[in-house]
Amino acid sequence: MALTPATDLGPATALTCRECGHTRELGPHYACEECFGPLEISYDFADVTRASIEAGPRNIWRYRGLLPVPGNVTDTPNTEPGLTRLVRADQLAEALGLQRLWVKDDSGNPTHSFKDRVVAVALAAARELGFKVLACPSTGNLANAVAAAAARAGIRSAVFVPSNLESQKIITTAVYGGTFVTVDGNYDDVNRLASEIAGEQDGWAFVNVNVRPYYAEGSKTLGYEIAEQLGWRLPDQIVVPVASGSQLTKIDKAFQEFIRLGLVEDKPYQVFGAQAAGCGPVAAAFKAGHDVVRPVKPDTIAKSLAIGNPADGPYVLDVVRRTGGAVEDVTDAEVVEGIRLLARTEGIFGETAGGVTVGVLRKLVESGALDPSAETVIINSGDGLKTLDAISSSVAPSANIAPTLEAFRAADLA
Amino acid sequence: MALTPATDLGPATALTCRECGHTRELGPHYACEECFGPLEISYDFADVTRASIEAGPRNIWRYRGLLPVPGNVTDTPNTEPGLTRLVRADQLAEALGLQRLWVKDDSGNPTHSFKDRVVAVALAAARELGFKVLACPSTGNLANAVAAAAARAGIRSAVFVPSNLESQKIITTAVYGGTFVTVDGNYDDVNRLASEIAGEQDGWAFVNVNVRPYYAEGSKTLGYEIAEQLGWRLPDQIVVPVASGSQLTKIDKAFQEFIRLGLVEDKPYQVFGAQAAGCGPVAAAFKAGHDVVRPVKPDTIAKSLAIGNPADGPYVLDVVRRTGGAVEDVTDAEVVEGIRLLARTEGIFGETAGGVTVGVLRKLVESGALDPSAETVIINSGDGLKTLDAISSSVAPSANIAPTLEAFRAADLA
Structure with missing residues (x-):
């Protein structure tokens, strides 16, 4: 995938290695060409003021002028996280x-987790970078966030979890549809497989792997x-x-x-x-x-x-x-x-x-x-x-009573 | 309990029977003296404008000028619900x-339910009316909302649920502390008991019973x-x-x-x-x-x-x-x-x-x-x-694979 002149990543200007400082152009990169260190976004911020932020939407996009996302990010369906209490x-x-x-x-x-924030930014950048599938390895919150965000955006998700995950956690991601794969292995195995797939499947943005700098x-x-x-x-x-x-x-x-x-x-x-x-x-x-x-x-x-x-x-x-x-x-x-x-x-x-x-x-x-x-x-x-x-074994009711006023009085709860 | 000159229920002016139209003074009443019909709040709204609402907090209290709550409701700790997406x-x-x-x-x-809205208003009114305990019969969302709101406000809660409730639902309310009573009976039994207790325990505001008009x-x-x-x-x-x-x-x-x-x-x-x-x-x-x-x-x-x-x-x-x-x-x-x-x-x-x-x-x-x-x-x-x-029996993973690229390819998920 290559950037086109139409690619808009807002104020982001380059990817800079956090280890050696080497800088390269924006794109679907996450490791330094020189030293394999992690890449981080560099910016050239335009005029961002308190007033311009306060005039923005009631979610993370009020800060879009400070994020690696296109200026029109709010025009695309997304989960609109942020501005929590x-x-x-x-x-x-x-x-x-x-x-x-x-x-x-x-x-x-x-x-219901902060992962909605990072996934929303990853999704916006991934679309701009030409990715077609939003993916991740996860054991919980991230899986929920990726599957929900992709569903809302109308793109495909591909979520990989260890197959021994509790059934409840499987339900909370599977409900959003998309491709949902259980993998016979622990989280490290799933993570490694995700990296391998990311290297092979050109259009797949693993939010916490190959688009991690944006995420x-x-x-x-x-x-x-x-x-x-x-x-x-x-x-x-x-x-x-x-x-x-x-x-x-x-x-x-x-x-x-x-x-x-x-x-x-x-x-x-x-x-x-x-x-x-x-x-x-x-x-x-x-x-x-x-x-x-x-x-x-x-x-x-x-x-x-x-x-x-x-x-x-x-x-x-x-x-x-x-x-x-x-x-x-x-x-x-x-x-x-x-x-x-x-x-x-x-x-x-x-x-x-x-x-x-x-x-x-x-x-x-x-x-x-x-x-x-x-x-x-x-x-x-x-x-x-x-x-x-x-906490299931640490919290419990105060009392159990029969459904009568007498029982209530006898339990001395007043 | 009687209202004092200091009682402030905002724009609320009276309680009016929805059946016979009989009106009575504000107070801890929920049934008409004449016909036992349900009472509803009547108001005399002051000047409320779009601008005055927009200048308010980012929660339901931006509408406090239209609710039976004191003008200083935002000064008291509460869960600040509302302004959801x-x-x-x-x-x-x-x-x-x-x-x-x-x-x-x-x-x-x-x-995570609309009950936070009604409970927040009930709590604000109940405090103003002199109640000391926030209570309810419930099987789920209301129990969560009451226990959380009371905890946040620093007052006692008393929640009554059927004793056969799933343990998960018991945990999600018990975690907030307060008095939490399981009752050997179905929801109707619990509800009836709540009404009886409300009639006997002067300081207990059962949000959906004796302070229901405010709630x-x-x-x-x-x-x-x-x-x-x-x-x-x-x-x-x-x-x-x-x-x-x-x-x-x-x-x-x-x-x-x-x-x-x-x-x-x-x-x-x-x-x-x-x-x-x-x-x-x-x-x-x-x-x-x-x-x-x-x-x-x-x-x-x-x-x-x-x-x-x-x-x-x-x-x-x-x-x-x-x-x-x-x-x-x-x-x-x-x-x-x-x-x-x-x-x-x-x-x-x-x-x-x-x-x-x-x-x-x-x-x-x-x-x-x-x-x-x-x-x-x-x-x-x-x-x-x-x-x-x-939905546990209706949603499921797309595939289960070994943790290898070969298995991924063989599953034809790309």
């Missing part, structure tokens, strides 16, 4: 001893929204779950862009990463003072964060160290307690990744790594309805 | 032979949003799922209020009701030309619509007949096909109630009752993640 969380703050806390609740997206930029919108929803300013501290690590680095990138564009005041902020202890390679590297991330074999209920060899791990370490943050991890029991605490204090039922973030927030406050008097934002990146198993 | 559904339209179709997707609410008004926001999101105009036709029937009548009320306030142009519109054949008492009454609705024993997969004796059934018939609409019902097989069609064409995974609405839309087009060339809106009131059982 930023919830002032006074009760959670009180429970943890913080003074000013916000939850960015991305469970409000169309398929990853979608996470910037989380950062943009937080700054805009705070009234065009940055928080002092932010806690972000770390799977591949991409989300954390892109939120930082978004903050930096807003500063450079003069959309927010330049001020210090600290970025913290949250992992599950059962899959905490970045936390381990941070604590050991290492620059490289040693892969681990995941063993945690936080499946959406269970990436043992996180592609952006080193860049997470860069951001966290540059801003004076930290990476911390919590046990599965702390994850469950985090889910319950968020639900009980703020009425937000997050998935396990949300529990990780709340648990890590608590731990960072207790250790003194995070300043409880500084304004803090945490990310809830997904929905508890998708990870019910994680 | 209105999705232009060209592919679904094409599949059904319509020209201009929109889906109002209320699965984007905080607990029901929350559904007006669906109508307001549709009109605003269409660019301050009314659709020609709207298809609304019918459980108690309240939602349909309140959307009509919202349209009428907008016309009276000069916020939209006065024009004819037709309101259609959608039921499942296994619980279609209003459809049956409509087809038979009756004014009264004969109760039925529900037997349908569309559990959120399974109200055999719908309180607002007669008022649904009034609205539908006044506007030239109809009430139609579909079989469970058609419900499943409706869910799948909505997912495949628009990437929206609706719950069974959404499947009912799509199925009825199709049937109304085929019968000629609905004009395919007129602009139509349908409501998706809840989320498919909550009713997975309904």
Whole structure:
């Protein structure tokens, strides 16, 4: 596939290697020709103002002038993710001893995770690059998001999942139609197969493989929204779950862009990463003072964060160290307690990744790594309805009674 | 409980009986003193303009000047529901032979159903009326919404469900904390017990029982949003799922209020009701030309619509007949096909109630009752993640393969 003069990727200008800095032209590329490092989008932003953003649609496309998507992206059917709630969380703050806390609740997206953001950007760029099929390997949220986005756009999807996935997770993707393939193997096997297919099937855009540079930029919108929803300013501290690590680095990138564009005041902020202890390679590297991330074999209920060899791990370490943050991890029991605490204090039922973030927030406050008097934002990146198993043995009814007033009175519930 | 001079229920002025027209003062009342008919809120609206609404928050409180809630309602923590997507559904339209179709997707609410709207209004009014506990009988969406809203508001919830409810549905409410009681009986037993407790426990606001007049008004926001999101105009036709029937009548009320306030142009519109054949008492009454609705024993997969004796059934018939609409019902097989069609064409995974609405839309087009060339809106009131059982046997993967390129090629998926 080659770019035509009609190709419009908005303000994107080139692909730059994050390792060696080598730059090449835009296109369906994801690895550096020189050193095989990951490519990232470079931009030349036109005049983007608070007013021009506020005049945009009530979804991520209000930031289209900062994304690698065509200027007319809103004319094409898409799931219109974003502009999810930023919830002032006074009760959670009180429970943890913080003074000013916000939850960015991305469970409000169309398929109820932040993946709708990255998939929407990947889809828009993939169409522009001439791809015909939207594909991914996944075990959950990404599969939902890809199948839904492709259905809405009227193009074919091809989703690959391990064949031992729970039947419920199979249903939630299969319902959108498209090609849906179960693969006899674990997620690593599925991922490897996806890369092989991407190399062979010219028109297939695997969102997290061969169009990953575009896809990853979608996470910037989380950062943009937080700054805009705070009234065009940055928080002092932010806690972000770390799977591949991409989300954390892109939120930082978004903050930096807003500063450079003069959309927010330049001020210090600290970025913290949250992992599950059962899959905490970045936390381990941070604590050991290492620059490289040693892969681990995941063993945690936080499946959406269970990436043992996180592609952006080193860049997470860069951001966290540059801003004076930290990476911390919590046990599965702390994850469950985090889910319950968020639900009980703020009425937000997050998935396990949300529990990780709340648990890590608590731990960072207790250790003194995070300043409880500084304004803090945490990310809830997904929905508890998708990870019910994680809490099924931890929550229960208060009482069981016969259907009579007498039974109600006897149960002493008043 | 008595109102104090400080009680602020916004533009609400009185409670008026829908049967005999008798009016009484605002308060914690739900049945007419004269005839036991249902009470409804009367208003004296101040100056509400498009600009004043557009300047409001991005949730239902932008319409607070039209709801029975205090003027400072946004100062109190709440789940901030509403302003969900209105999705232009060209592919679904094409599949059904319509020209201009929109889906109002209320699965984007905080607990993923329209119940967040009515509960938020009930909570705001209940606090103002002096209630201390937010309660409900429920089998699903309402339980989620009440428990979440109370948690967020920092007040106690008391939710009553049949003890034979699936464990998954118990988890999704129990996670929010509060008092959660399973009752040995069916939903009717639970409902009756709730009424008895409401009569005895002074501070308990059962949202759908003793504060129902306030609660029901929350559904007006669906109508307001549709009109605003269409660019301050009314659709020609709207298809609304019918459980108690309240939602349909309140959307009509919202349209009428907008016309009276000069916020939209006065024009004819037709309101259609959608039921499942296994619980279609209003459809049956409509087809038979009756004014009264004969109760039925529900037997349908569309559990959120399974109200055999719908309180607002007669008022649904009034609205539908006044506007030239109809009430139609579909079989469970058609419900499943409706869910799948909505997912495949628009990437929206609706719950069974959404499947009912799509199925009825199709049937109304085929019968000629609905004009395919007129602009139509349908409501998706809840989320498919909550009713997975309904489609578990109808959707499946396309293929199962070994994790090799050879297997991929052999499966002929390219």
